[in-house]
Amino acid sequence: MTSPMPFLLAVGLALGALPAPAQQRADYPIQAVPFTKVKLTDAFWQPRLKTNTTITIPASFQRCEATNRVKNFEMAAAKSGKFATTFPFDDTDIYKTLEGASYSLSLYPDKELAAYLDVLIDKVAKAQEPDGYLYTARTIDPAHPHPWAGAQRWEKERELSHELYNAGHLYEAAVAHYQATGKKTLLNIALKNADLVCSVFGPGKRVVAPGHEIVEMALVKLYRVTGKPEYLQTAKFFLEARGQYKGYDPKSPDVWRNGQYWQDDKPVVAQKEAEGHAVRAEYLYSAMADVAALTGDRQLLAAVDTIWQNMVSKKFYVTGGTGAVPGGERFGQNYELPNATAYNETCASVAHIYWNQRMFQLHGDSKYADIMEKVLYNGLLSGVGLDGKSFFYSNAMQIKNSASFPQTEPARVGWFECSCCPTNLARLFPSLPGYVYGQNGKDIYVNLFVSGSADLAVNNKAVRLTQTNNYPWSGDLKFTVEHAATSDFNLLVRIPGWARGQAMPSDLYTFATPSAAKVTIKVNGKPVSYALQHGYAVLARKWKKNDVVEVSLPMEVRTVQAHPNVPDNVGKVALQRGPVVYCAEWTDNEGKASNIIVPVGTAFTAVEKPEVLNGITQLTASVPVVKVDPATNTISTVRQTLTAIPYYAWANRGKGEMTVWFPQQVTDVDLVTRRAVEATHAK
Incomplete structure (x- = not known):
């Protein structure tokens, strides 16, 4: 649909007493086609979404039960007991899993799951205080709240x-549940809480910059559902409350307590860099985009554009990972992108998807979808194991075990004491x-290449578009106009930056060598020329049923170089094929990955391996590797696959x-004595 108005009006009528605006004054120029209108059949994503439904979400609910997160709500309802988990934000693990389960019901209707959600939502409702306050860490025992909560x-x-x-x-979950099921049970809880928040915070009332952002973008979602202006006004107020505290002091050992950590060191319209805790920051930037779109605030728009750049x-x-520094889970300084200590919290990748989707909706430029794709197929997807129930909180770029570089090898785990990442993925x-x-x-934009069908409306007339592909392993894409009650629309197909010779929409990463391969497009079997507009091939024609568009993207193996200001990657390359970034792992490479060299001109072969890691395309090449023979004190290079x-x-x-990054040549050898090794291990 071309605007949110039909949805806003429909929801307003369904809720009865809640107003819906007669006219939306401002909004994103581009609207996302709702998840309820897109049905997937994709060979890459469909199994993962099914695993999320059958394994990840049930496991999350089970772990919320087993770790007493659900019990906290039961005790809050009874006003009796003692808060039974560690953190006051543990309530959100239930909300996030409710949100995921709601989306999942749209993909895979499940009466048993729907019934369980009803029971859980009832427990949440009973834990809510009469004025709308909902926070189990205080409600269970108001006289003795959680130490983090204050008196x-x-x-x-x-x-x-x-x-x-x-x-x-809570608000994010409530909107998802309403959109997916049509039920108002969770939404009513959220609205009651939001009305309380709006009565407490605002001009002439309590002022605070929320410590962990997300309420801002969530209030915008409630505004879209109800049309109630107070929700948008309060979201904007929370943004404007920032700028009261000093910036980060690199000499201070307390990285958790400073204005920059909270994105609170300067007003949001004056912020120029991505800073502080990465997850909080990217939720904030998402909200800045929302409020800029809905209010026309040009200063806010300019700020979020500058931060993104x-x-x-x-x-x-x-x-696609963000948040390089473990201390404070934060962005580092410019070009501070270490490999061995990379943090890259999985939640930051989730937030990054939200942010770039909004930037696309603001500007209609493919570079935002390029970043979204990179995160989806790499940094975000690495956060969950193939089993659907084991996770990474942080996502390393290098694991190296040697005498001079001892590391604790990470393993995926099923749950964390602070378990924000598993439920965020859910x-x-x-x-x-x-x-x-x-x-x-x-104008219909195709951002992601995912097989399935979409039901759209152009000038209130139905259009059904179907995608068929084997992405990301193949660059052959097919789009079929299954139904067209109107012929008057333009199809804008994203031509990824990597298919146009651009590793990134900046100079941070570049392809080491140019490619002569071209993108080709056919309509009904005949090659066509096309205009490229902001990274999209614009296909403007009179469409009719069964028209077929075929796009061929070159799927070469490319070597990627980092900007010379990134010290860890000087003289190294990474490997990329299509949107997928590759790594070498010990199990495929004679027990090591840190000794591999990828010289200039290395030729790679891409091989389909349906039996490996649930089906992948694997890369192989003959390269030199460094071997050490302790018996003879010799170092040599030998050829290895x-x-x-x-x-x-x-x-x-x-x-x-x-490892993700490979040296292109041997430039030095680091000699380490046994005594130094023992001292290093002792630390």
């Missing part, structure tokens, strides 16, 4: 309490259909070395 409501919101963070995830030019891993994956297409009037797998699939076959 009174909201008094530690900026620093520790996460009261508004909990509210934000800083991120993509100086603070972004080649796999809600992101089933919402994927909503990221495939965008629409602005008669390098086998590379998609980065997202690493650490599914046990612990061992892994």
Whole structure:
């Protein structure tokens, strides 16, 4: 649909007393095609979404039960007991899993799951206080709340309490549940809480910059559902409350307590760089885009554009990860992108998807979808194991075990004490259909290459578009107009930057060598020329039923170089084929990955391996590797077959070395004595 108005009006009528605006004054120029209108049949994503439904979501609910997260709500309802988990934001694990389960019901209707959601939502409702307050860490025993909560409501919101963070995830879950099921049970809880929040915070009332952002973008979602202006006004107010605290002091050992960590060191319209805690930051930037779109605030738009450019030019891993520094889970300085200590929290990848989707909707430029694709197929997907129930909180770029570089080899685990990442993935994956297409009037944008069908409306007339492909392993894409009650629309197919010789929409990463391969497009079997507009091939014609568009993207293996200001990657290359970034893992490479050299001119072969790691395209090449013979004190290089797998699939076959970046030549040898080794291990 071309605007949110039909949806807003329909929801307003369904809710009865809640107003819907007669006219939307401003909004994103491009609207995402709703997830309820896109049905997937994709060979790559469909099994993963099914696994999310059958394994990840049930496991998350089971773990919420087993770790007493559900019990907290039961005790809050009874006003009796003692808060039974560790963090006051543990409530959000239930909200996020509710959100994911709601999206999942749209993909895979399930009466048993729907019934369980009804029971869980009833428990949430009973835990809510009469005025709408919902925060089990206080409600269970108001006289003895969680230490992070403070003696009174909201008094530690900026620093520790996460009261508004909990509210934000409640709102996100409520909107998803309503959209997927049509039920108002969770939505009514959210609206009651949001009305309380709006009565407490605002001009002339309590002022705070929420410590962990998400309530801002969540309030915008409630505004879209109800049309109630107070929700948008309060979201904007929370943004404008920032800028009260000093910036980060690199000499201070307390990285958790400074204005920059909270994105609160300067007003949002004056912020120029991606800074502080990466997840919080990217939720904030998503909200800035929302409010800029809905209010026409040009200063806010200019700020979020500038921050995005800083991120993509100086603070972004080649796999799509963000948040380089473990201390504070934060963005580092410009070009601070270490491999061995890379943090790359999985939640940051989730937030990054949200942010780039909004940037696309603002500007209609393919570079935002390029980044979204890179994150999806690499940095985000690596956060969950192939089993659907084991996870990474942080996503490493290099695991090296040697005398001079001892590391603890990471293993995927089923749950964390702070288990934000598993539940964040549970809600992101089933919402994927909503990221495939965008629409602005008669312009239909194809952002992601995911097989399935989409039901759209152009000038209130039905259009059904079907995708068929084997992406990301093949670049042959097919789009069929299954139904067209109107012929008057333009199809804009994203031509990825990597298919146009651009590794990134900045100079942070570049392809080491140029390629002569071209993108070709056919309509009904005949080659056509096309205009490229902001990275989209614009196909404007009079469409009719069964028209077929075929796009061929070159799927070469490319070597990627980092900007010379990234010290860890000087003289190294990464491997990419299509949107997929590769790594070498110990199990395929004679027990090591840190000794592999990829010289200039190395030729790679791509081989389909349906039996490996649930089906991948594997890369192989003959390369030199460094061998050390302790018996003779000799070092040599020998030829060996390098086998590379998609980065997202690493650490599914046990612990061992892994690397994304490969040196192109030997430039030095680091000699380490036994005494130094023993001292290093002792530390």
